[in-house]
Amino acid sequence: MSETEKIKTPQQLWEKISSIFVHFVERIFFVLGVLIAKNPWRTIAFSWIFVILSCGGLYKFYIEKNPIKLWVPPDSDFYHDTNWYIENFGTMLRMQRILITADNVLEPEVLFAIKNITKHVEYMKAEYDNKTYSINDLCLKVPIVNFGASSWKSRSDEPEKKNKTHVDYSDPSLWMDTSFYCSLVENFDETCLQNNVLDLWSNKEELLYNTTKNDIIARVNDIKVNPVTGHPYDYTKLLGGVEYDINGDIVIAKSILVTWYMYVNMTDVNMNEVGNLIGTEEWTSVPLALWEKKFLEYAETLHEQYKDLNFYYESGRSFADTSGEAMFGEMGKLFTGIFVMFIYVLLAISRWNWLEFRLTLGGVGLMSVGMAYGCTIGWCSLIGIPFGPVHSSLPFLLMGLGLDDMFVMNACWKIVVSSTDPATSLPLKIGHMLEHAGVSIVITSFTDIVALLVGAITILPSLKSFCLYAAMGVFFIFIFSVTFFVAVFTLDIKRIEARRNGVFFCYQHERDIKLSDGETFFSKILAKFYENIVFTLPGKIVIILFTLIVTGFSIESIFHLEQRFDPQWFIPDNTYYKDFLNSYEHYYPREGNPAIVTLGDMNYNTEFKKLHNMVKELKKESYVADMDSWVETFHQYVLTNYNHNLLNGSDLSDEKFNRYLSQFLFSPVGGKYQFQFRFPEPLQCGGTINQTLASLMSFTFPRFEGPETYIPAMHTVKDTVKNTNITTGSGYRSVWAKAFGNWATDEVIAVEVERNVELALLCVMLCTIVLITNIQMCLWIFICVLLTIINVLGFMQRWGMTVDIVCCIGLELAIGLCVDYAAHVGHTFLTIKEGTRNERALKTVTSIGTAVLLGGGSTFLSLSFLSQSKAYTFQSFFKIFFLVILFGLFNGLLFLPVVLSFIGPKRSSRNKADFSPEAVELNNTKNNEQNGL
Known part of the structure; x- marks a missing residue:
């Protein structure tokens, strides 16, 4: 080799390093697949022992019910x-x-x-x-x-x-x-x-x-x-x-x-x-x-x-009851969803004969989701992560992700069976299946986990907890997919080879049953669709133009996407509480949100004039209504009964001021303000006041239209109070209202969404660069993810949704989910070495497209039951995930293949999917020598 040929470009150098890493990962999965296939029952036993031990963490299981610790930023x-x-x-x-x-x-x-x-x-x-x-x-x-x-x-x-x-x-x-x-x-x-x-x-x-x-x-x-x-x-x-x-x-x-x-x-x-259980009490x-x-x-x-x-x-208790019933009253749909998902999986992986009717395998796919969920709760509880209200939707998400991995492995198995020598031993076939599927699953699982961990850096406690639970759940889904499911998959293949019935396992068919050729009617239709429509020149032009038009439409909609949250959205229609709220708003439209000015330890005599001026400034604000201030009332009380003006300066002694205050708080005029004061000792009639520890003043915010008005109002009133120059005592002063809990969250949620989405996209890009050898392919995968998120945000606005904490959680999950579709397609495209770009793109979608589409279908089906829920959280999750699945599949199965057919990168330097007889024979010899197989 010449000196010039030895010099590597950055692209070639990176591909070489990444290829070595990917080869190492493939080798691990190959060996793992062989070991599991040789010891399936032992693998199953170890998996269940691990699940049982993990459930031991439930002794520290804790459900956070305090709304302050769930929905309010701790700082x-x-x-x-x-x-x-x-x-x-x-x-x-x-x-x-x-x-x-x-x-x-x-x-x-x-x-x-x-x-x-x-x-x-x-x-x-x-x-x-x-x-x-x-x-x-x-x-x-x-x-x-x-x-x-x-x-x-x-x-x-x-x-x-x-x-x-x-x-x-x-x-x-x-x-x-x-x-x-x-x-x-x-x-x-x-x-x-x-x-x-x-x-x-x-x-x-x-x-x-x-x-x-x-x-x-x-x-x-x-x-x-x-x-x-x-x-x-x-x-x-x-x-x-x-x-x-x-x-x-x-x-x-x-x-x-x-x-x-x-x-x-x-x-x-x-x-x-x-x-x-949802933290609304x-x-x-x-x-x-x-x-x-x-x-x-x-x-x-x-x-x-x-x-x-x-x-x-x-x-x-009305708000807590109705919101809680809306959330957990729908849990019966989870069991219905599990049953429907089981039927869906059974139809997707089975064939219409007694041997390939894979009843056990379909059930195990869902069982692995349950095992992952149990381990997730156990380990998260063990390390002290509280369980929150939105965590109840996690099983729906894990069902979609877990079955997606199962469909990918099933698709890779078909490639192995069709490309290897029938005489190849089952452990080696399983090893090759996991060798290819494992890398693809690692890419999607790792990016999902990273995207969720990015979401966990949020300042919103419930979002942080949910992201940590979801990341742990995806990790265990991956673990059980490449171990427990592979072990059962091996036993199921052995059952088929032994001609045992798919339903009645003890019954062995005496005559051979013709097995399917691996191609289903659906896959044949899909291949025709791509060959005759998508990969024609008019089809490609239509798809690219459609992508550009829809993306432009979505970008325009994003500029109109509002940041808004109303707790009443948690209250379903046709409930007694919703009827009350509607009627109350109709008959008492001017009723606003009660609030208080909180004052801490200070010399109230010295600071009285400043407090009085503060009250006057507050009353000038259009945001303040019905202010009932003990300061003004006390000033008039002293002026009327003692002929002393408290605003003239500090000529009144502290002792006399406190005596007047004590008399005021037991008078018919000021008695109602007693509960607004705190003293070191209980206040007694005729007694003396030596120090005032705290006091309150009440007022009402008017009814606001949205965050564009109530957030400025909150800050304006706070600034007026905090800018009062208090020089004695602790000087603590602030404004508090129960509504501030929602307003404070509204204030940061838009920033949180923007920051987390940007960081998650960056991390997804970095993960794909590490795990996929080609930088160009990483860029196209990133573009697909970005387009999906843009379209989701745009159509959220068209669907009448707003940016709130529930949507923030959904978008965190969306980023991890939408990368799966493009990553599977991109990774498979790189493994195909023969043919033109158009032929490689067609072979990619016909080989992995069915699995990706089935995975998207399983995720949609698992979440479709949420659409029937009355709970705002579940409805929002369904809308977001519907959009993610719709645009994720479009960008992954239509836009990306079309782009790759035009300007796709060359194949990987190493043929990862080469299951030709010669390659397998060479691999078998090498594996036998190295592993004693």
Whole structure:
């Protein structure tokens, strides 16, 4: 060889290195196949021993039920603010609501119905741990302070001005001796907090039975203080679909709302005990959860009791119940899917004779998926990865991937049988089958695993956990495919050679049964389709033009793809909770999301002016509505009762400020703010305050259209609060709302999707470069994967889907899945040495195309049952995987072969699929010498 010939180009050098690596991998699989074929029963035994040992990890199995740890980034403000709130306040309210609609709910008959409902709710009891709990044991109690309450009436010519009221900040308790007043306060009765129109009649039945329609209208419009508790309240807020008279008074209302508030001590809640399997249950206690179940059971009967009224209802557990039922109520479809998949596999690998009816082999293909799933849960549990809500869809995915490997090995077996000497021993045939199929399976499995591991770097906990489970599942699918399945495959071939029946294994046919020639009717049709349509010049032009047009269409659609998620999507239609949400949104469209400003340890006297200015700035924001600030109320209270302006500076001592604050929190004016403060010691009437550890202020966000408005609103309000220059204490200040959990996820999900898709594509490219010897082929495989992802994203938008956490998980899996189709075709094309590019491309699709198409069909079939699910998660998965399979098969079986027929690379430097008799004989001699076979 000349010096010039010895000099290698980078391409040649890389192909040489990669060829050595691939040859090494092929050699491993060849030896593995021979060993398994010689010891099939031992392989099966070892496989099951490994499965049983792996299941031992289930003793550490843990289902994460805490929604904060599932759906919220751990480094987000919401995560830290929620923990701060639990640590400092640890209280939560859960609402039980009944919405009543009629032509006019301001009628005595409606009040009588509300009275009966209220009485029944008060008598309802739940039993837990040998104790009985009523609403009085579980509700949020507030003191009855109506002795100092004042009521007022406001009138205006315009309805929208009705809410303007004058507030009296004078404190009648200051007229009394402190000890006497505190003795009264300590003896205040308490009652359950509720928003109930019956309070306007002080819950006195004799007044209620004598009421008239005009009396109802007058009380609802005029009374602004709860006659039962003495706390201010505007009862017009309970009404929806209202009509006004010329004076601005409500005269007709289409709906009325009754609300009961239940109390939860968040620090005592065990989410493992009360949470649900999809992580949508909020903090609650077991007795309260049981009582809420009784409440829902009763509410369901109201339609039968009151035929002329419509009832819509919700409980604190409604979202968790309906979303959980939607997710896990569909698990019966999994068993149906397994049965249908078994029939599909049986038809795909069997032939219409008693010997080649491969009942066992089809069952083992599905069994290996179950074994992989069991090992996945065992090992992931052992290393401490929690099981999450979307993991229930993993069996559907693994079924598709596992059967894909089985079809590839079956296709390679046909090549071996048709190309080798019939006298070649079965172990050698199995070795050659696995030699070729193993590399192809390694390419797809390894790229799937890498793509999933890339997804695991996400900051979203549930996505990270799912990707790790899926990567582990793909790994075990690969392991059992090349061991357990190959062992059973060997036994099945031996059964056929021994002429044993495919169903009744003990029966041996006495006469020979003619076996099929390996070509099925479907494969013949496929070959004709490619030869007469696809690989004609017009066919190639149509496919390339179609690819370009659809890709351009998809790119245009991607620019309109929205980033949006609404928790209500988890609620299926035709459920009581969905009906309630729809009705509530219709009758109370202005209701937004409640939020709080959280303030930590600081000198509230020194910082009071800054806090007051902060509140004024917040009220200027269009995003802030109905702000109820103790700061402004306390300022007016001190100004009215002590003639001292807290905004004049720091001329007020800390001692006097704290004394005023203590008096304020026990006054009729400020008593409602007690729960918004935390002190080192329990607050007592007449006592002193030495330090304020934390405080809250409540407000409401208006209803937003989508993330383009609520994410800026969240940041604007947060910035206003955090930019307040606090110089004392911890200085902690933030804004918290339950809705921030979804908003924070929405904020990062688009970045997560973009980053993970890009990294996964890069890793897929690198993996194929390592495992496939030809860089040009790697580039075409990468282009096929990229086109598939572009088309999936584009048609997601056309299908009405948005970018959210569920779609993010689906896209992570999609990248690993869509590379399989192109990789099988590309790898097979490189192994064919004879003929023109067009002939090699045709031989590629006719030899491996059936297996790839069957694999795509199995994945689609395994996921098709999700299309019938009412669960948003399953529906989204189905849509994404349908698009992945559709475009993945198109790009892998049509676009890629057409491109390769024009400009495909040359064959590999080594003929990996050469099963000619001469090559096999040479290989057999070498193998016998090296392995003692």
